[in-house]
Amino acid sequence: MALVDLTQLDSPSDQPFVDLPAGLVDELIDNTGAIGSRVLEGFEHLRENRSALRAGLDDRKILGAEGDLPRAEPATVAAVDGSYAVDRLLTTDLCVCAAVGVEGLTPPHESRVWPDPKHRTFVTEESHSEETATVLRAVMVGYELELAEAAPHSVVMLDGTLALPIIYFNQAFDKAASAPQRKVASCFLERALPFLEAYEQMLTSPRSDKYYIGLPKYSTKREVGTALAWPAAYDDRGLLSLLLQAGEYTKPMQLEKPPSPWHLSLKGLDGSQLDRAGEVVERIQAAMSNLWTCYYRPRSWLPAVRIEMAASIAGNQQQLANVLGGVKDQCAAPGMMEPYPIYMADRMVKSISTALPAIRQVVTQQACEKYGGDVGEVFFGLHSYRSEAGAA
Numbered sequence: 001m002a003l004v005d006l007t008q009l010d011s012p013s014d015q016p017f018v019d020l021p022a023g024l025v026d027e028l029i030d031n032t033g034a035i036g037s038r039v040l041e042g043f044e045h046l047r048e049n050r051s052a053l054r055a056g057l058d059d060r061k062i063l064g065a066e067g068d069l070p071r072a073e074p075a076t077v078a079a080v081d082g083s084y085a086v087d088r089l090l091t092t093d094l095c096v097c098a099a100v101g102v103e104g105l106t107p108p109h110e111s112r113v114w115p116d117p118k119h120r121t122f123v124t125e126e127s128h129s130e131e132t133a134t135v136l137r138a139v140m141v142g143y144e145l146e147l148a149e150a151a152p153h154s155v156v157m158l159d160g161t162l163a164l165p166i167i168y169f170n171q172a173f174d175k176a177a178s179a180p181q182r183k184v185a186s187c188f189l190e191r192a193l194p195f196l197e198a199y200e201q202m203l204t205s206p207r208s209d210k211y212y213i214g215l216p217k218y219s220t221k222r223e224v225g226t227a228l229a230w231p232a233a234y235d236d237r238g239l240l241s242l243l244l245q246a247g248e249y250t251k252p253m254q255l256e257k258p259p260s261p262w263h264l265s266l267k268g269l270d271g272s273q274l275d276r277a278g279e280v281v282e283r284i285q286a287a288m289s290n291l292w293t294c295y296y297r298p299r300s301w302l303p304a305v306r307i308e309m310a311a312s313i314a315g316n317q318q319q320l321a322n323v324l325g326g327v328k329d330q331c332a333a334p335g336m337m338e339p340y341p342i343y344m345a346d347r348m349v350k351s352i353s354t355a356l357p358a359i360r361q362v363v364t365q366q367a368c369e370k371y372g373g374d375v376g377e378v379f380f381g382l383h384s385y386r387s388e389a390g391a392a
Helices: 022-059 130-148 166-177 184-205 223-228 236-243 271-288 318-329 341-347 351-368 375-381
Strands: 062-066 079-088 094-101 119-127 156-160 209-214 248-249 291-297 305-308 385-390
Touching: 022 062, 022 223, 022 236, 079 130, 079 318, 079 341, 079 351, 094 130, 094 351, 119 130, 119 184, 130 156, 130 166, 130 184, 156 318, 166 184, 166 236, 184 209, 209 318, 223 236, 236 291, 291 318, 291 351, 305 318, 341 351
Parallel strands: 079 156, 156 209
Antiparallel strands: 062 248, 079 094, 079 385, 094 119, 209 305, 248 291, 291 305
């Protein structure tokens, strides 16, 4: 095999080690051999024990086939995803978050409901604070939930676990209450009740013709592994991706419960808003204790998909069939390792962080046009020294 001359590669992605000391690179490469051997051992172990592991699924009546379910009704599908970014400037922080809703592939007999993607955005400047990103992230999640609730589709996918919003909201209430005058905190506290109401809808899926589901890409949960006493080194999704055949799924199981009950602080709210939010939170906490999950491998070229859902879906064979059918219909392209609308929404929102320099440039230009002093001070004050970005 011919060696690649790193000096002849053009783009930074083609030169992964260009800025690293040569000794460090040599040490990294030397260690990869041992890693490869350990990874190979894991795959060999799975290959040798695949039949026994599948037999365990059968024996416990966990394994199911989509053909055993009622015929799925054609479903319109949408997915929501969000992203946020904070640009730490010398004199201020530039904050932006966005949520995007994307319609999936449309059945032949259906017309498009959302010809264009839907979105919610928030952009502002803030004085320096390490807490800004925590609250901004919660605003992003709230916008995602609002888009999901507003979607007129049969199956609405959230790019992530259904448990994530309660964690982010709880953190944000604590941080926002300590500095309610901040613009990000004010936005979150003003929208908190609608955010919580939309979250309750997603957790309960009360309508029989609309199903909310969470599709986390990465999960360490082991509901199936715990039930079958699988080695702790293997998480459910990784192992089931190798065990399930196309069209197979695991029967819904309740989500692993946390060591302590779910908690959601409502610091910063008062009056009637606090009373109404408290009632919603009680229903959210009840719903959180009754969430279910299954794994489904819609196509042979895809890994198993973890699907989190309300108890109303898990306990109804027709609704479960409709959800699995909706997911399968969106997995028509071998080049995408996830359902189409999830893939598209993720691609769109990830551009938020790359758009920050352009936003900063516009802000700088507007400030320079009206500044009465030396415009060099504006450029100096709006110099970026660190950016922070994330997604749900």
